[in-house]
Amino acid sequence: MGSDFSLLLMDKKEGVTSFSSLYPVKKEHKGEKVGHAGTLDKFASGLMVVFIGTATRLNPVFSSFGKKYRGRFKFGTETDTLDPEGNTVRESSYIPTLNEIKEILPTFIGKQLQTPPLYSALHVDGKRAYQMARKGLDVEMQPREIEISSLDIVSYEGGILEFESKVSKGTYIRSLARDIAYRLNTCGHLVALRRLEVGPFTLEDIGKDTMFLLEKTNLFSTVEMDARQKKNIDNGAQLSSHIISDTDSNKPYCFVFIDNKPYGIGEKGDKFKFLTRF
Numbered sequence: 001m002g003s004d005f006s007l008l009l010m011d012k013k014e015g016v017t018s019f020s021s022l023y024p025v026k027k028e029h030k031g032e033k034v035g036h037a038g039t040l041d042k043f044a045s046g047l048m049v050v051f052i053g054t055a056t057r058l059n060p061v062f063s064s065f066g067k068k069y070r071g072r073f074k075f076g077t078e079t080d081t082l083d084p085e086g087n088t089v090r091e092s093s094y095i096p097t098l099n100e101i102k103e104i105l106p107t108f109i110g111k112q113l114q115t116p117p118l119y120s121a122l123h124v125d126g127k128r129a130y131q132m133a134r135k136g137l138d139v140e141m142q143p144r145e146i147e148i149s150s151l152d153i154v155s156y157e158g159g160i161l162e163f164e165s166k167v168s169k170g171t172y173i174r175s176l177a178r179d180i181a182y183r184l185n186t187c188g189h190l191v192a193l194r195r196l197e198v199g200p201f202t203l204e205d206i207g208k209d210t211m212f213l214l215e216k217t218n219l220f221s222t223v224e225m226d227a228r229q230k231k232n233i234d235n236g237a238q239l240s241s242h243i244i245s246d247t248d249s250n251k252p253y254c255f256v257f258i259d260n261k262p263y264g265i266g267e268k269g270d271k272f273k274f275l276t277r278f
Contacts, residue, residue, distance in 0.1 A: 004032055004053030005278050007213045009206045012195075014045045025050055037062035037198065041174075043084055046195030047203055054276040055210070058265065061219065061253065065199030066147075066168050070154065071192055073161040073177040078187035082117045082174035092186040095159040104183050105151050108176070113143035117174045146171040160191070214255075221248035222255050223266060230258060233274045243272060 012021045018039040026034045035056040037049040046069075049062050075095050079086030118141060147168040154162040161180075165173070174190045181188030196203060200216045214220055225233060226242040233256070246254065249268070256263045256274065264277040 005055045005210070005276065006052045007055055007058075007210045008050050008052070009201055009203075009208070009213070010048050010050055011203060011206060012040050012045055012048050014043060017042050018048065021048070022050065025052065029053070035059055037065070038067070038169075040195060041083060041193065044193040044195065046193075047198050047201060047206075048195075049198050049201065057276045061217075062199065064169050066149070066166060067171075067195055067199075068164065068166045068197035069173055070162070070164045070194045070196055071173055071177075071190055073163070073180065073188050074191045075159045075161070075181055075184075075186055075188040077189060078178065078181070079189045080118070082178050082189050083193075084189070084191050086189070090187045094184075094186045096184040096186060098153075098156045100184060101153065101156065101161060101180075104180070105153070107183070108148050108151055108180065111145060111147045114146045114171065114175050114179070115143045116141050116172050117178075144170060148176070151176075164196070166197075219251055219253045220255050220265070221246055221251040221253075221268075222257060223247075223268075223272075224257050224260070225263070225266075227258050233258075233263075234277070 008025070010021065010025070012018060018036060022034055022036065029052050032053045033051075033056045035051045037051070037059055040046060040048060051059060051062075076092055077088050078090040080089045081087075148165060148171065149168075150164070150166040152164050154164055156162070165176070167173070167176075173193055177188050177190040200218070201213065205213065205216070208216075223246045224244040226244060229242045232242075246268075252268055253275075254266050254268060256266050262278055265275045267273045267275055
């Protein structure tokens with residue numbers, strides 16, 4: 001693979017933005033595009049998938065993955081940002097018991113509508129919600145469908161619930177904390193968060209090479225393309241009729257080989273679409 005196509009995993013530290021955490025990567029790969037599959041809030045830490053060079057074209061593939069988190073909710077106070085960096089906007093003297101928490105957590109499993117936090121990077125009427133909120137403007141956040149596949153208690157002490165949860169793309173753990181507290185007739189906010197997994201990737205995969213990471217997704221087959229169509233392939237033409245062989249037609253993406261040499265990555269469907277060269 002060329003130096004302008006690579007993936008890497010990194011462990012973002014607490015207290016820095018996702019954008020700032022990419023600075024060392026951008027410095028090392030000066031002049032090349034650098035992107036990531038999903039931000040982490042400044043106060044949070046954990047796994048980020050980073051794209052370098054033409055691999056940034058794969059962002060839609062990886063951004064769709066679910067994620068696993070470990071975090072801590074604090075009952076009794078709610079902040080405007082629903083995290084430790086915000087200002088307290090609500091307080092309650094009621095702190096739920098462990099049994100009460102255990103009773104309601106299963107009701108959050110499955111598909112559901114979730115209202116994103118007011119302080120988020122989502123666009124509302126063409127502007128970032130958090131920018132409008134900081135100006136004191138009224139912002140109506142529209143609920144959207146998310147899915148929570150697991151929500152497990154790690155510990156509970158002093159009104160602080162430590163948990164682990166697997167969630168779909170688009171799920172806000174800050175909103176989950178708010179909603180759990182409301183269901184228990186109190187309030188709360190997220191005080192710590194660490195991302196443990198992104199799709200098939202874990203923190204233990206940090207340092208693994210690009211091909212290992214691609215293969216671990218189990219989304220790619222190997223396709224041999226007609227060498228005479230190289231120019232059309234480079235131009236992104238849809239050329240399903242020129243696939244000579246495919247090791248698994250059920251997989252949505254493929255490693256493209258031409259003349260038995262690795263050439264790039266394609267997306268399969270009704271038509272074949274070439275995404276990027278290696």
